[in-house]
Structure formats: structure tokens, C-alpha cells
Amino acid sequence: MLRRLAASTAAAVLLVTGGNAAAAHADALPSVPPTAPSIGDIAGYPRQATLPVWPDDPDDASIPIGVIPYDEIAPKLNALQASSDRVSARVAGTSSGGYDLYVVTVTAPESRAEAQQQERWKRLIEDDPVRARTDRRLLRDYKTPLFVNANIHGNEWEGTDAALRVIEEYATSTDPAVATLLKRNRLVFNITSNPDGRVAGTRANAAGYDLNRDLTIVSQPETNLIRELAVDVKPIITLDLHGYVSPTLLHPSTPPHNVNNEYDLFIKHALPNALGIEQGLKDLGYPETQSARIPFRDDEPGVWDDFPPIYVPSFSLLQSSIPYTIEAPLNPRGNLTAAEKLRRSGINTDVHEVAIKKSLEYIQTHRDQVIFDQAEVYRRGWAGEPLRDIPDGYVPGWGPEDDYRTEFPRSYVIPAGDRQHSAVAAARLVDLLLGSGGRVWEAERSFRAGGRTYPEGSYVIDLHQPKRGIVNSLLEPGADITDRVSDLYAGPAGWSQGLTWGATVDTLWSDLPRVELDRVYDGVVRGGLPDGRADHRLDIQDAADLRAVNDLLASGARVYRQADGSVVVPAESRRLVKAAVKEHRVTFTKAPKRWSGTLVDEIVVGYVGGVEARDTLADTGFTARQVTAATLAATLTDDVDVLLVASTLNPATLTAENKAALDAYLARGGGVVGLDSAGPAFSNAAGLLSVTANSGPGLASGVVNVVNSGGPITSGAIPHSFIAQPVWYTGLGAGVTVEQSYAADPLLAGWWSAGSPQGQDQAAGQAAIVRGTTAAGNGVVLIGTDPIWRLHAKGLQSQLGRALIWAG
Known part of the structure; x- marks a missing residue:
């Protein structure tokens, strides 16, 4: 009515x-x-x-x-x-x-x-x-x-x-x-x-x-x-x-x-x-x-x-x-x-x-x-007062359908040190909060709160602050509104930069840390590298890490990919590593004494897609070239190492010249990374990985729980992802490895119906990211979450970058 x-x-x-x-x-x-x-x-x-x-x-x-x-x-x-x-x-x-x-x-x-x-x-x-x-x-x-x-x-x-x-x-x-x-x-x-x-x-x-x-x-x-x-x-x-x-x-x-x-x-x-x-x-x-x-x-x-x-x-x-x-x-x-x-x-x-x-x-x-x-x-x-319970009829037309409220925690902590997933991501998140009108403090010494110990320099967000609404909207997981509405004007129905921007953020429901705090006005990250002549290891968990890797490759450094997706740069390139740390504020650690890896060449990405694909590749530092169905012959040349398929590319509709260029690329073992439903459609049409792709409703969007299996794409990745019409994979053929799956209860915040062939219950436990190598040597990765959507989920960019490195 x-x-x-x-x-x-x-x-x-x-x-x-x-x-x-x-x-x-x-x-x-x-x-x-x-x-x-x-x-x-x-x-x-x-x-x-x-x-x-x-x-x-x-x-x-x-x-x-x-x-x-x-x-x-x-x-x-x-x-x-x-x-x-x-x-x-x-x-x-x-x-x-x-x-x-x-x-x-x-x-x-x-x-x-x-x-x-x-x-x-x-x-x-x-x-x-x-x-x-x-x-x-x-x-x-x-x-x-x-x-x-x-x-x-x-x-x-x-x-x-x-x-x-x-x-x-x-x-x-x-x-x-x-x-x-x-x-x-x-x-x-x-x-x-x-x-x-x-x-x-x-x-x-x-x-x-x-x-x-x-x-x-x-x-x-x-x-x-x-x-x-x-x-x-x-x-x-x-x-x-x-x-x-x-x-x-x-x-x-x-x-x-x-x-x-x-x-x-x-x-x-x-x-x-x-x-x-x-x-x-x-x-x-x-x-x-x-x-x-x-x-x-x-x-x-x-x-x-x-x-x-x-x-x-x-x-x-x-x-x-x-x-x-x-x-x-x-x-x-x-x-x-x-x-x-x-x-x-x-x-x-x-x-x-x-x-x-x-x-x-x-x-x-x-x-x-x-x-x-x-x-x-x-x-x-x-x-720090709770949101008001607004009575029906407060204004004409106000009713139970309008009652949307959250519970504010007492504070948040963005840890420094070893518990922080990415110091670069943490600083970026702090900058977002400050630019949006929020207030952030930094601990002058180590402290204990919520049963955890935090080092000096950890950020503290006291939610007793005037613009707590925007701060909490950015940091909290969000609400599952699936059962409350059957329609939305537009997505996303869940966003949570606290969970999808790659930083570790802890919620303290009843505590404000008892430690002296200094007000901060920007997020600071310095990066670091190990002392001495040890080889340098970089665990790629942020776009800044990828920019550092791509700068090192462009500078002529030898970079080796490890089985877990991290990279090692030998000590002989310390000067170049030091420059990368200064430029990108990333942190290298000491490589294991006995390591082995695959030498990585500078990677050129040909991408089929729009501005999000273009700008995500720019954010992560890859050399990129747009490829379309009409320009394959001119753009998918010998220097392209990996093809990113982020929008429709149907081999069956190509001209003979462009089809020949695609066939030649795949025949020489060119890598493929496919996103959303376009990626698996291309993979199936080109005879690459044997999978069945399933898509959720177009309205489905939000923050999901995922389980990472480890490997070159998701080792060390955050346990949450972002979806805008999710895709999951079933019927996996031989040689297909699952790197990430939707959790048993996939949707954390947002809108995604259950009880239908497109429902979240159908995706529960199913693959979200898969990889495999074809007989022709093509490294192929398919990603059913949304690492490029409107440049939103910055914490997923590292997964896309790792996929490009592995496939390329």
C-alpha cells in the first residue's frame, strides 16, 4: 500500500x-x-x-x-x-x-x-x-x-x-x-x-x-x-x-x-x-x-x-x-x-x-x-546516547517500516604493529574518516583493551564524538536488510570500509582504552625494510604493495614470486627496495634463508572493461592497455602477458582477424583473469577452465564472509569480501583449485535473498575464487566477488593484483 x-x-x-x-x-x-x-x-x-x-x-x-x-x-x-x-x-x-x-x-x-x-x-x-x-x-x-x-x-x-x-x-x-x-x-x-x-x-x-x-x-x-x-x-x-x-x-x-x-x-x-x-x-x-x-x-x-x-x-x-x-x-x-x-x-x-x-x-x-x-x-x-525509538505517527506516515537503527560501540581500535593486516590500508582508512568529518586519536603508549594488547601508535576512534554517524557508517559491518525490503533504489546495500578497505579494525563495545591519546589529523605510515644484507620479502596485501612491485620490475630489479603469493627481492637490489619503501610506504621483512620462487617479468595487462578496470589497474601500478572485441588484432600483441576480462568478450562473435589474434594469444600460454559473470563466460567459451558459473540477483550487494584456502591469490587475505551481483562456481573440473569460498552464512551486511536458485544459501560453501592452468599453459583465475566495482573495495585490489601476477 x-x-x-x-x-x-x-x-x-x-x-x-x-x-x-x-x-x-x-x-x-x-x-x-x-x-x-x-x-x-x-x-x-x-x-x-x-x-x-x-x-x-x-x-x-x-x-x-x-x-x-x-x-x-x-x-x-x-x-x-x-x-x-x-x-x-x-x-x-x-x-x-x-x-x-x-x-x-x-x-x-x-x-x-x-x-x-x-x-x-x-x-x-x-x-x-x-x-x-x-x-x-x-x-x-x-x-x-x-x-x-x-x-x-x-x-x-x-x-x-x-x-x-x-x-x-x-x-x-x-x-x-x-x-x-x-x-x-x-x-x-x-x-x-x-x-x-x-x-x-x-x-x-x-x-x-x-x-x-x-x-x-x-x-x-x-x-x-x-x-x-x-x-x-x-x-x-x-x-x-x-x-x-x-x-x-x-x-x-x-x-x-x-x-x-x-x-x-x-x-x-x-x-x-x-x-x-x-x-x-x-x-x-x-x-x-x-x-x-x-x-x-x-x-x-x-x-x-x-x-x-x-x-x-x-x-x-x-x-x-x-x-x-x-x-x-x-x-x-x-x-x-x-x-x-x-x-x-x-x-x-x-x-x-x-x-x-x-x-x-x-x-x-x-x-x-x-x-x-x-x-x-x-x-x-x-x-554517546542511543538512537531514538521514534513512535509511529511521529510525522504523518511514519511507521514500523521506517525504523532503522544501529547500536553504537564505545570505540574502535585500528591496531599498529603485527596485528594490523596492512599499515598502508590503516592510514588510508584514517584519512577517509578525517576527511569525512570524523575524529581520530593515536595512543601514546601500549595499552590493553577488549582482552587484547595494542602497541603504541595504534589509532583509537572514540565514538563519543559529534559526527559519530558518518564514522560508524564507514566502520561498522552494516546491516542485513534482506528480509526487510524487496527493492532498493541502488546498491550497495552494504559497504563497510572498516571490513573491505584492507585494514584491521577492532570493535570495543563497552571500552574506551585507558591510555593517553593524541588527536591526529592524517593517517601516517612510514614503511620499512630489514637491516643488514638479507633478501627482502613483501607480502602483497594492498594496492601500495603492488605499486611497489611494479616499480621494482620497471626499475630492473629481480623479483621472485613465492608459492604463497608474496615476493622476494634479492639484497643486491636494496637501493631500489629502499626507494620503493620511500615512495609507497610499504614494509619489507627479511626473506627466509632458504627460499625459492619464480622470476617475474614486468607485466603488461590487456583489459576488456570500463573505467573501473582501467583505474584499478592504474591504482595497482600495472602497465595496462584496453582491448576490445574490435581491436584484438591490434592490441593483444606479443607484449601482453595477461588478459583481464571484466566485461563481455565472446570469442564466437569475433571477426576472423580478431579471433586469430585471440587464438594466437592463448596458444602461446597468455594468462587470463576473469571477473563477475563475464570472466567465466569467456573462460567457458574459450575452453579454458571447466566450471559452472552461478550469478546472484542483480540487486544482491554488500559485505560477505569468505573462507580463504591460501595460495598465491588469497594467502593472508582478509576474511570478508564485497559483492555487487555475486558469482560462485560449481561443477569444478580437473585441475581447478579453489582459493576462496563463500562462508556457510555468506551475507554479513547488505541484501541477498535466500531460498531461490540465485539465493545466498545456494552460494554457501561454494567457490568464490578459482584458478587453474590449461594444457596450453594458460594461467587462469576467475573471481566471483567485486574487486573493481566503482573503486570501492580497496582491500580486494591486492587479490586481483596477485591473480594478475600469477596468471601473467
């Missing part, structure tokens, strides 16, 4: 949630790293800079739609800065394709002292929320922030135009109400967060990524800026402007909801503001804007959820913002007249303008309450 609400009853009750003051913390201040400006260095507003002007581009895909082309944005902002002291524009970064990223702040002018006071208040709300929300001067004079993120999907243009329209209006208006608005607010605009796609008319950026799936991986420069703004601006409301869904779609979302959110503090504002935007759309008078689609109100669970924190709104919600996806209603693309394209883009721009202005109106109408509730999220974090 659809969850319908009557508009007349949907004004959510605005409750002031009381409670004890946040627990004191020794280093509550400052909330920002030392690299951030000190209060004394903060300048007043406006902060204006002349933006470089780009050459005219007549091929800009914006032009046929009737919206502003990219090359006209900088001149427009420069003119507005010249004419108004309310506008401050800057180049805040560079896109993947090399375009400037523009951030604009619109506010009433501030003296240096006033700007510094605003910064103190912004930090105080997070660091001492009880004091902040009872500070009468703060409540009177704090400029509440609004963040508008426009055009994250490049071919959804109109958010940029709405932002520029609002900026121009507020910059030039003589209306006293606008002057008052800008004295009480800061409006921060990411003008076009995907200029590559805006110019090219593509959803993705120039690197090929959907940026609105990247907010906890942050693999792209554009999402790095979005994350920085979401963390630093601390917006009361965040608007992510999209298209095209008819009628206009407005968050809040359906369940499943991310289990780490203080959802009571969100939904009581998110729903009434959405209803206010809906009324504003009706007031536009267009037939196409007389209703809106609010998923929380109108859709079944799972249709448009806010579960994974990979989207701008779901990430922002974990930053204590009230976020919205706004999907304008009219698609201006395709075979339309020029006049119709212009009409549609004009209505869409009006829609986004309404969303911006109505959200500002909501902030002003409920100013004290929204400040209080943003601070309340932080207060609960400091105090």
Missing part, C-alpha cells in the same frame, strides 16, 4: 529535544585540523577573485538546451562580483577533465572581526553544542548556512542556471527583505559540480564516473570538493539539484534509511519543508508543477531510499544537514523542437529556484529550532 499523507495534516511537529550536556572531552576544541585557517587568519566578506575566462565552445551541450554554457559562467560571476559586495566567487578545484570548479558565497558584507565571530560560532555548534544553542547572541546573529550543489549529473543542467539566477537576484536586489535575509544567512553554491558532463552532455564526468555514487569513496576531484563543502560549511539544508523525474521529486526518501542517522531530528523538518516546496511549485502555475512526488509520502519502501551514504543527500544527512534531492520534472533532451527544449529547461530552472527560496524561507521561519536540532545531533554524539 502506498504511504499516502494528507497534505493538511503533514505539518510535522517541531520538538525541542532536551537532554544532558554532552560529555566533556579533553580536546573538544578545535574541530578543524591545523591545516584549516586559524581564526586570526580568516578574512571578511566579500572575498572576491577574478575567475579565469574559458574560450568560447560552440560544441557545449548546454547550448541546444537553452541554458548557460560553461564558458559564460566565469564572465557572469566576474561581473556580479564587480557590481555587488554580496558575491564572493573562487576557483575551488579542478574537475577530472580539467575544468575549473566554482564555489560562490552570497551573504551580506562582513568585517574581518564579524567573519571570525561567525567561524567561532560555526565551530562551537559542533564542539560545544549545549553552549552554542543557548548562546543568545549566536541565536540572534549566526548566519545559518544553506548549501546548493548543482549539476552533479552533467546532462541535468538547470540547477546551475537556478543557482546563477538566485545569486544575481540577491546580488542586485534593493528589497530590504533580501538585505535582511543575507544578514542572517550564508548561501554557498557549487555552481556546476560536473563541468565535464555539462559540456559533453553526459551524466558522468570525464573519467567516466557517476559522481553521485562516490561520496564515501571520494575517488574523483569533484566529489572531494563536495565532501569538503558538506563538512566545512555545516549547512542547515543541503539541496542537490537534478533532473528529470515527473512530477518533481523531492526528498525525504523511502526506507530503508541509513541506520546511523538521527532520523527524528531530520524528518520533522524534511517533510514540512518538502510540502512547502510542493506548494511553491503549484504556485508557479504550470500544469507540470501542480503536484510533486515525495517518496516518503508516495512510494513503497525501497523505491527511492537513502540507505547507502554514497549520494550527496545521504552523506549530508550524516553531517547533520537536512538534505534533498530535487529532480526537476521535464526532460529537455532528445528529439524536441528548440522552442520546446527552451520551455522545458525554463520550467526546470523555475522549479530549482523555488526549492532554494522555499528552503531559505523554512530556515528563517524555524531558525532557533533548526540550529537547536543541528546542535542536538552533535550533542547526542558527544554524550
Whole structure:
């Protein structure tokens, strides 16, 4: 049954949630790293800079739609800065394709002292929320922030135009109400967060990524800026402007909801503001804007959820913002007249303008309450309080299907020393937590907690911190939601960088280590190598280890692969090993006195696949060359050592010339590594390994338990893996060795049904990674998990790299 609400009853009750003051913390201040400006260095507003002007581009895909082309944005902002002291524009970064990223702040002018006071208040709300929300001067004079993120999907243009329209209006208006608005607010605009796609008319950026799936991986420069703004601006409301869904779609979302959110503090504002935007759309008078689609109100669970924190709104919600996806209603693309394209883009721009202005109106109408509730999220974090049990009917339409909560542990420890699976991965994970707004400490000496002893230098994450939601969302295993929903808007349904990024992370449910802690602001790893003239062993457990190996091979060092997948570099190459340690921060140990291994040549990988395959190979340092069915004869040449099949390659459909090139490659013993369902399909068609591949449902995704059998691919590997439509292997022929299997209870977190031919019960105990050597000498590895998916599961990259080395 659809969850319908009557508009007349949907004004959510605005409750002031009381409670004890946040627990004191020794280093509550400052909330920002030392690299951030000190209060004394903060300048007043406006902060204006002349933006470089780009050459005219007549091929800009914006032009046929009737919206502003990219090359006209900088001149427009420069003119507005010249004419108004309310506008401050800057180049805040560079896109993947090399375009400037523009951030604009619109506010009433501030003296240096006033700007510094605003910064103190912004930090105080997070660091001492009880004091902040009872500070009468703060409540009177704090400029509440609004963040508008426009055009994250490049071919959804109109958010940029709405932002520029609002900026121009507020910059030039003589209306006293606008002057008052800008004295009480800061409006921060990411003008076009995907200029590559805006110019090219593509959803993705120039690197090929959907940026609105990247907010906890942050693999792209554009999402790095979005994350920085979401963390630093601390917006009361965040608007992510999209298209095209008819009628206009407005968050809040359906369940499943991310289990780490203080959802009571969100939904009581998110729903009434959405209803206010809906009324504003009706007031536009267009037939196409007389209703809106609010998923929380109108859709079944799972249709448009806010579960994974990979989207701008779901990430922002974990930053204590009230976020919205706004999907304008009219698609201006395709075979339309020029006049119709212009009409549609004009209505869409009006829609986004309404969303911006109505959200500002909501902030002003409920100013004290929204400040209080943003601070309340932080207060609960400091105090370590459990998530609230939200009663049915808390807002109209709230019911048991919306109840998604987690239990917060007291702390996490990321060990140093021998218990750490990968020191490089640990440092990378710490950087992710810090960049996402979390706080991390380092132990000054060894300590004992949870029945274990930890060495000095271990990282400690005290979950009594203001942004515990995002920290815990990244570190906890996650939730198995299979039995709760039959649909999801998109995967992953489980992510857990704590389990899939290759670092050892221990959960302490009731303990905070009793040891002196120092606040840290970046993850540090130094690497190491043994003393003396011993040969050097490197246990490959991270992409950094693979980069070091590939650098050594390129430098001419002799590298030997061991039976367990580690490598040994003789002492004669110590100078090169030392350089690799300095560059990649990896740790070599002393090789066994009596070792033997296979000499490894520099490996060239031909890959059939998209940007994930390309960039995973780049992350791991392999020399790579894209191969397609149409270019096999030209690209699968004698220097290619291993073929990575990450998308469909059917030998039966090749031209005679390309089929001959493939046959010649396999005849000379070329290696093959196959991923997902494409890999085993190619292997079977080419007559390589004899296996039966089974695929789970397309929706199945998350974190799985695995059992590693050891060997060159999985020796020492982490006991968890990541899936996005899992594959498992049965009917294994002679000579096929299982390196990894799904555990008896495969799914740890995510969604994967049971009780069907595609169910997780069918995969239980079955092979996830297999290898074998053909009669022609081809080393073949098939991997049914997902080591390249959106560059997400970084802890699996070492398994892929080991497979390439073994097969090549």
C-alpha cells in the first residue's frame, strides 16, 4: 500500500529535544585540523577573485538546451562580483577533465572581526553544542548556512542556471527583505559540480564516473570538493539539484534509511519543508508543477531510499544537514523542437529556484529550532546516547517500516604493529574518516583493551564524538536488510570500509582504552625494510604493495614470486627496495634463508572493461592497455602477458582477424583473469577452465564472509569480501583449485535473498575464487566477488593484483 499523507495534516511537529550536556572531552576544541585557517587568519566578506575566462565552445551541450554554457559562467560571476559586495566567487578545484570548479558565497558584507565571530560560532555548534544553542547572541546573529550543489549529473543542467539566477537576484536586489535575509544567512553554491558532463552532455564526468555514487569513496576531484563543502560549511539544508523525474521529486526518501542517522531530528523538518516546496511549485502555475512526488509520502519502501551514504543527500544527512534531492520534472533532451527544449529547461530552472527560496524561507521561519536540532545531533554524539525509538505517527506516515537503527560501540581500535593486516590500508582508512568529518586519536603508549594488547601508535576512534554517524557508517559491518525490503533504489546495500578497505579494525563495545591519546589529523605510515644484507620479502596485501612491485620490475630489479603469493627481492637490489619503501610506504621483512620462487617479468595487462578496470589497474601500478572485441588484432600483441576480462568478450562473435589474434594469444600460454559473470563466460567459451558459473540477483550487494584456502591469490587475505551481483562456481573440473569460498552464512551486511536458485544459501560453501592452468599453459583465475566495482573495495585490489601476477 502506498504511504499516502494528507497534505493538511503533514505539518510535522517541531520538538525541542532536551537532554544532558554532552560529555566533556579533553580536546573538544578545535574541530578543524591545523591545516584549516586559524581564526586570526580568516578574512571578511566579500572575498572576491577574478575567475579565469574559458574560450568560447560552440560544441557545449548546454547550448541546444537553452541554458548557460560553461564558458559564460566565469564572465557572469566576474561581473556580479564587480557590481555587488554580496558575491564572493573562487576557483575551488579542478574537475577530472580539467575544468575549473566554482564555489560562490552570497551573504551580506562582513568585517574581518564579524567573519571570525561567525567561524567561532560555526565551530562551537559542533564542539560545544549545549553552549552554542543557548548562546543568545549566536541565536540572534549566526548566519545559518544553506548549501546548493548543482549539476552533479552533467546532462541535468538547470540547477546551475537556478543557482546563477538566485545569486544575481540577491546580488542586485534593493528589497530590504533580501538585505535582511543575507544578514542572517550564508548561501554557498557549487555552481556546476560536473563541468565535464555539462559540456559533453553526459551524466558522468570525464573519467567516466557517476559522481553521485562516490561520496564515501571520494575517488574523483569533484566529489572531494563536495565532501569538503558538506563538512566545512555545516549547512542547515543541503539541496542537490537534478533532473528529470515527473512530477518533481523531492526528498525525504523511502526506507530503508541509513541506520546511523538521527532520523527524528531530520524528518520533522524534511517533510514540512518538502510540502512547502510542493506548494511553491503549484504556485508557479504550470500544469507540470501542480503536484510533486515525495517518496516518503508516495512510494513503497525501497523505491527511492537513502540507505547507502554514497549520494550527496545521504552523506549530508550524516553531517547533520537536512538534505534533498530535487529532480526537476521535464526532460529537455532528445528529439524536441528548440522552442520546446527552451520551455522545458525554463520550467526546470523555475522549479530549482523555488526549492532554494522555499528552503531559505523554512530556515528563517524555524531558525532557533533548526540550529537547536543541528546542535542536538552533535550533542547526542558527544554524550554517546542511543538512537531514538521514534513512535509511529511521529510525522504523518511514519511507521514500523521506517525504523532503522544501529547500536553504537564505545570505540574502535585500528591496531599498529603485527596485528594490523596492512599499515598502508590503516592510514588510508584514517584519512577517509578525517576527511569525512570524523575524529581520530593515536595512543601514546601500549595499552590493553577488549582482552587484547595494542602497541603504541595504534589509532583509537572514540565514538563519543559529534559526527559519530558518518564514522560508524564507514566502520561498522552494516546491516542485513534482506528480509526487510524487496527493492532498493541502488546498491550497495552494504559497504563497510572498516571490513573491505584492507585494514584491521577492532570493535570495543563497552571500552574506551585507558591510555593517553593524541588527536591526529592524517593517517601516517612510514614503511620499512630489514637491516643488514638479507633478501627482502613483501607480502602483497594492498594496492601500495603492488605499486611497489611494479616499480621494482620497471626499475630492473629481480623479483621472485613465492608459492604463497608474496615476493622476494634479492639484497643486491636494496637501493631500489629502499626507494620503493620511500615512495609507497610499504614494509619489507627479511626473506627466509632458504627460499625459492619464480622470476617475474614486468607485466603488461590487456583489459576488456570500463573505467573501473582501467583505474584499478592504474591504482595497482600495472602497465595496462584496453582491448576490445574490435581491436584484438591490434592490441593483444606479443607484449601482453595477461588478459583481464571484466566485461563481455565472446570469442564466437569475433571477426576472423580478431579471433586469430585471440587464438594466437592463448596458444602461446597468455594468462587470463576473469571477473563477475563475464570472466567465466569467456573462460567457458574459450575452453579454458571447466566450471559452472552461478550469478546472484542483480540487486544482491554488500559485505560477505569468505573462507580463504591460501595460495598465491588469497594467502593472508582478509576474511570478508564485497559483492555487487555475486558469482560462485560449481561443477569444478580437473585441475581447478579453489582459493576462496563463500562462508556457510555468506551475507554479513547488505541484501541477498535466500531460498531461490540465485539465493545466498545456494552460494554457501561454494567457490568464490578459482584458478587453474590449461594444457596450453594458460594461467587462469576467475573471481566471483567485486574487486573493481566503482573503486570501492580497496582491500580486494591486492587479490586481483596477485591473480594478475600469477596468471601473467
